[in-house]
Amino acid sequence: MIKNSLxxxxxxSFVFMFYHLYMSYEPKTELSGIAAHYAEHGAAExxxxxxxxxxxxxxxxxxxxxxxxxxFLTASIIxxxxxxxxKDEEKVIVHRGTSELLVTASQILIPIxxxxxxxxxxxxxxxxxxxxxxxxxxxxxxxxSIMANPNREINHHAILWIESISGIFFVIIGILGIFLAGGxxxxxxxxLGEFGDLFSAGAIPIIYSLIGLKVxxxxxxILNRYQKSQKES
Amino acid sequence: xxxxxxLGKISLLIGFILILIGFWxxxxxxxxxxxxxxxxxxxxxxxxxxxxLGWIKxxxxxxxxxxxxxxxxxNVLNTIVDPVPQALVxxxxxxxxxxxxxxxxYAMKLFRAKRTLEINKFNDLKW
Numbered sequence: 001m002i003k004n005s006l007x008x009x010x011x012x013s014f015v016f017m018f019y020h021l022y023m024s025y026e027p028k029t030e031l032s033g034i035a036a037h038y039a040e041h042g043a044a045e046x047x048x049x050x051x052x053x054x055x056x057x058x059x060x061x062x063x064x065x066x067x068x069x070x071x072f073l074t075a076s077i078i079x080x081x082x083x084x085x086x087k088d089e090e091k092v093i094v095h096r097g098t099s100e101l102l103v104t105a106s107q108i109l110i111p112i113x114x115x116x117x118x119x120x121x122x123x124x125x126x127x128x129x130x131x132x133x134x135x136x137x138x139x140x141x142x143x144x145s146i147m148a149n150p151n152r153e154i155n156h157h158a159i160l161w162i163e164s165i166s167g168i169f170f171v172i173i174g175i176l177g178i179f180l181a182g183g184x185x186x187x188x189x190x191x192l193g194e195f196g197d198l199f200s201a202g203a204i205p206i207i208y209s210l211i212g213l214k215v216x217x218x219x220x221x222i223l224n225r226y227q228k229s230q231k232e233s
Numbered sequence: 234x235x236x237x238x239x240l241g242k243i244s245l246l247i248g249f250i251l252i253l254i255g256f257w258x259x260x261x262x263x264x265x266x267x268x269x270x271x272x273x274x275x276x277x278x279x280x281x282x283x284x285x286l287g288w289i290k291x292x293x294x295x296x297x298x299x300x301x302x303x304x305x306x307x308n309v310l311n312t313i314v315d316p317v318p319q320a321l322v323x324x325x326x327x328x329x330x331x332x333x334x335x336x337x338x339y340a341m342k343l344f345r346a347k348r349t350l351e352i353n354k355f356n357d358l359k360w
Contacts, residue, residue: 004261007257007260007261010256010260011253011256011257011260014252014253014256015253018249018252018253021245021249022242022245022246022249025241025242025245027239027241027242027288027289027290028287028288028289028315029289029290030289030310030311031289031310031313031315032315034317035287035315035316035317036310038316038317039295039309039310039313039316040309040310042316043297043309049296049297049298050295050296050297051295051296051297051313051316052295052296052316052319052320052323054316055316055317055319055320056320056323056324060320063324064324067324067327067328070327070328070331071327071330071331073331074331074332074334074335077335077338078334078335078338081338081339081342082338082341082342126296126298127296128294128296130323132323132326132327136330215327219330222334225338226337226338226341229341232345
């Protein structure tokens with residue numbers, strides 16, 4: 001009883017706070033400060049049609065690097081935390097097969113899903129989307145393949161190598177920016193190209209493809225761990 | 234009524250409601266999986282709120298293509314919404330994914346330890 005009334009009290013104070021915020025909210029009428037700078041000079045400085053990508057990859061590139069590091073940290077903590085003992089690792093559980101509909105559909109859909117994921121992260125500087133979204137789409141293809149065939153083993157080494165290599169190249173491209181252009185993760189050491197083309201915006205498509213591969217590999221690694229931990233007794 | 238409730242206010246309202254639902258779930262639910270679901274609802278509410286704060290009436294997404302250029306008469310400044318909150322929310326979504334994945338891993342381990350997901354049964358640190 002006391003607990004319920006305390007919860008009600010907390011929620012009521014939140015409602016009070018939100019009510020005042022909501023009532024005093026006035027939608028903005030024009031871009032302010034840094035956003036105006038991005039809108040005005042973003043296309044000329046970075047060359048990316050998608051300004052969100054310009055902000056994420058170039059203006060706030062260091063932030064994105066931290067974000068990728070956090071994902072890596074999550075994947076490694078989960079790997080460490082769900083580590084199986086030797087005895088469990090060798091155990092073989094044969095799952096019941098899934099329905100034929102799912103198996104057949106997955107054979108057709110998985111290549112298309114992978115292709116779509118790659119499309120999303122390669123076109124990250126032109127259309128809505130980018131590395132993180134594309135990586136998540138690729139990982140969803142892997143979820144489908146696990147669901148269609150629960151006994152499938154994901155190749156752990158391939159994931160590890162894709163993740164490490166793309167992570168290292170991300171940092172190398174960032175450092176190249178220091179020497180060849182204005183600063184860390186500056187994309188202008190490759191020519192900016194024609195605005196709106198696929199090969200434009202300097203290093204952004206390369207950086208976003210690397211991020212996409214890395215995120216896809218990390219999420220697949222997490223999924224692989226979850227799947228394997230079924231063996232734990 | 235319609236001019237009072239613009240898109241920004243509607244999104245703000247949805248964000249606040251989702252945050253309240255999330256807090257309610259976090260505080261009142263006993264099942265660990267339900268707590269994790271409440272957490273993700275709370276996070277979604279906050280993300281909607283941040284994106285809503287960057288909204289400007291009558292403007293389009295911050296992607297410069299031909300239609301935007303035409304609309305603006307080559308002045309992008311008056312055509313697009315604020316790109317910064319959207320970039321921040323992209324970061325927040327990824328961090329939220331990481332936290333949720335960790336929470337689920339912990340939930341799995343907790344279930345293995347006691348064969349239950351009731352949070353009241355985990356009272357080892359209580360005195």
